[in-house]
Amino acid sequence: MSDKEALWIEKALRGDDKAFGNLVEKYQKPVFSLCYRMLGNGNDAEDAAQESFIRAYHNLKRYDSNRSFATWLLSIASHYCIDRIRKRRLSTVSTDVLPAEIIQDRNAPIPDKEFRAKEKEALIQKLMKDLKPTDRAAIILRYWHDYSEIEIAETLDLTVSAVKSRLYRSRRALADAWLTSEEAVTVNKRRAHESPAF
Secondary structure, rough: HHHHHHHHHHHHHHHHHHHHHHHHHHHHHHHHHHHHHHHHHHHHHHHHHHHHHHHOOOOOOHHHOOOOHHHHHHHHHHHHHHHHHHHHHOOOOOOOOOOOOOOOOOOOOOOOHHHHHHHHHHHHHHHHOOOOHHHHHHHHHHHOOOOHHHHHHHHHOOOOHHHHHHHHHHHHHHHHHHHHHHHHHHHHHHHHHHOOOO
């Protein structure tokens, strides 16, 4: 942690809202990114990021300065998102709905490369939704935020061996699902060009 960040935390603990605002400004992108990857929707991610900062503000006196502030903050965000996902599953939300950012005017010209990138992003989000919430958080922290297994264990309150196991299982599940979806796309593309007689 930088000296500047330590000073902001110290001032925020004394009630300086501007100092806490500096922390929000510094960490808003990583927190939003984590929430977006976890929840798969921009609006939900904004709400979750805002709630994570509110919770951090109210619990700042519980922050242990021997620990990384970023790890502590992302821990709050990931646990909040895990709770949201569990509640969402209880209310049976369809996982087949694409994020609003992916849906566009079908008549608007879209460059092929951009379309494929958005299609790939939508598929990744869909595959991630099939993971257990804690597994999803571990994958996001590892591959989008470059956290070590030790940092992930700290953030998610797991043992390092549990993190390794979750990452291994999740990577296999994602790879299998990816290959299955790629095979389905390939078969559908072939069928589109085949004769109706076949």
